[in-house]
Amino acid sequence: MSDEKKVQIPTATEIAEGAEVTKEMVQEYKTSGMEMDKMWITMGPQHPFSHGLWTLKICADGEIVTDADPIVGYLHRGWEKEVENRTYPKIIPMADRLCYAASMTYTHLYCMTCEKALGIDIPEKTKYIRIVADEINRLQSHLMWMAAVGTDLGNYTAFLWCSREREYWMDMNVRLCGARSTTNYPRIGGVRNDVYDIDPDLKDEDHSRFLRDLVRCCDHFDKALWDIIALIDNNSTFISRMVGNGIITREQCANLGITGPAARGTGVDFDIRRDDPYDNYDKVDFDVPVLTACDSYARYMIRVEEMFQSTRIIRQAVEKIRALGRSAPYRLKVPQNIPAGRTFCKLEDPRGESMMYLVSDGTDHPYRLKVRSPIFVNVSSSKYLLQGCRIADVPVIMAMIDMCLGETDR
Amino acid sequence: MMVYSSIIDWVTATWGTPVVLREFYPFADYNLPYHISMALWNIIGGALAWLINLLFPGNPVSEWLINPGTNNVFALVIFMIVIFLVAFIAVLISLWEERKVLGRAMDRRGTMIGMMGFLQCVADGFKTFMKDNVYSRKVDNMTYWWTVSLVIGTSVLIDCMVPLSSRWYVVNYDAGLLIIMGLYALAPFFILVSGWAQNNKYSLIGGIRAAEMMISYEVPMLIIIATACLLTGSMNIGEIVAAQKDIWYMIPMFVGFVTFVMCATAEAERAPFDLAEAESELVEGWQTEYGGMKWGLIMLADYLRGSVSCGMIVLLFWGGWNIPFVSLDYFLGPDAVNNFLYWLPVPELIFLIKGWIAFFLMIIIRCGVGRVRTDTILNLGWKVFMPLSVINLMIVLVLKVMGVY
């Protein structure tokens, strides 16, 4: 199951006839799973720890995991092939279906790629609205992840508390787009509706109840998150499960292509929002948390800190939207056909670096559209994350990857 | 043999003698559930005998039905049912308590159907009984069925063995505590064998974890129980409770109490020590292959063992059915039978309420903690609980030597 090439082990008769036995062969024999004390455990596709349909095969030596082999593809829909038959606007709702926890980031990324291919610059207000929408989705996704960490560690209080806080952001999402999960909100050249158009009785005023409630939501959330932190971070049963497992070095992490909070908890000081800014992320002020502890707890802390930073970003973006007012445009009229060329765009997904590569041929549908999913790469490194840990640590370490199968299998 | 003419005569005749003084009375002192059973049988058997006597006057069956020996046999059958039903309902109430308290702690309402959610337990029980009896064809048949039956059987047995008061017991003898602990410690062996028999890797790991866990908490737990026996000078549960009539053992043995609560949580396989059925990595651990009714009964057994743990906490540390500085002689004293309302189950309720309070403690622990790892519980058992229980023993020895106890 391992990626290394296996040494051919001679059979007993061959050895009796004088075949040479090297040290590598003995080592291979010892590690090939032929002894009684090692067994391959197939976790999934229906397993409480796999948040979605995927399989993790682990080789356990007693309680110690010696090897792991993730198997994905149960949800493969041929997304990239399907979109080749659709016109550009028809792909927007399909992009929502890539990820159920933070669906807007993929739609945003898709629209951004098309805009870049068209060579247009979207209105200033739209950029801030997209920042707000992105951060709401990031908070939702991180809260869902935190709830999952609670269940993976055997505690349902954390799960329900996080789900409760997530509802506020879901409500904000519903106010903004009218849907909880599959939002269908960004458009090529703008967004579907202005934040000022949500309240019909406030037609002429330069005031948005949505923005007001958004700030209130941030205020509430900053306090409520401390409750959950008090539950988890002050509790040695959680901490002892997270500290010191799933350790890989910074170099390994960069080499294996791990991105996002998992990489920042491993010392990779990189955030696309800050280092390669898109939209107006360079005009808002926020910190990128980076820890060098390289274990699960560091990855946990990164995500918690990111939630605080998200509310900070939302507050600033709201101020900017208010300054621009109701009259500023929020959407451009764009041509149907995208000129021939190649474009790629990167975006900081809640889970890592997501990227779309568009090959356009001048017609109204893409010639090829490739999605780079962060989880697809992160999960491929599970072998290195899991080696040497205990079976009990497997859900915890994999929880820090924050699995989402819609985008992994596409 | 009395002349059987009417039920009124018969009832006055049988109820006239105190139950303790009757022929074939199986206990050494007064036993309330037996008395209740006898009264119940007197009504049922008496009515039957009277009806048959009406149809066939002077027949031998009626006489046989009201024979003292027959009465005793049937009363003992009813006695078993009464004891089990009370224990069972107490467990159902603790299950309901867990669901409600856990719900509130998690910012939801818990079960809401019927009698503030109590009937949900009954509905769930019926649901599991309705389910198909599914099992794998590749399991080791004998061990698969017998181990789970034994886990459930021993759990029911020990829960019935815990006395609710000095007049509500099944057996009352000097090694009572020992037999409860002996039966209690059996379950991990059955779990180990059962995990092996299921032909499932999760079950196997779960079973081995149960065994691994048992060696870590069982020793400190038994040391603490031995310390309590040492403090009393007896292994008889009644005497241990009587010894802490005014000062609960929680006060001299506080270290032991805290350790015992942890060990009892582990013994009942409740969070944070539910490693054997850790569902995030082992699906359902050793119970993975048991579905439907078997699973329902295993869950029931889990709660039965939880309530035994609470019962042990109450008996050893919280003064059992006594309240400090309050005399319960009206109900439990040597001449209590002569009192008007002596049959009110006040001491029993005190015991059960204390048990539910102890269970509340366990529920609160479950709300706030995650699951520990196997190496953590081994470390805890041998490096924390073990020294603490020995320290507890030292304190008790010092108290004994100084003559405080």
Add this chain to the structure above:
Amino acid sequence: MDLTVREYQEGWENEIKSKLEAQFPGKLTVTKTETRRVYAQVDKSVSKAVCQYLHDELSFEHCATVIGVDLGEEEQKMQVVYHIDNYTLYKAMVVELTVDLPYDDLHIETVSDIWGGANWHERETWELFGIVFDNHPRLERLLTPDTYEFFPFRKSYKLRGSQ
């Protein structure tokens, strides 16, 4: 290698462009540069060497994607596109390498020994386009079932219906 983090400066694109073109004369053409982006067309024979050079000398630590593109029956070729990121020396620079492969020789050297992250991308590109990555440790089907004997993302594979 010195791995101090440097913030973005103007002119990094041209610096990388000149370094790459000097290292692989005639085999590599930088087609376009944008802010933080360098686009290059690479000859198949040096693709691995370019990747090795980027990784070892210019500290490009992260391979974001390996993409397969089928250019269709007219052009009779496929392309493999690499996106390679930098975390330190040239922070946030992305180099896009495009390698042309003719239909009759769909073989390219693997880069999964340079960047572990490219491993699954190469497997995916193989199973969907049939581009063989030589010396890949485990070129097996990943997303599609093992029984598939065709490469579904090729342009020759038509979907039922509209196409």
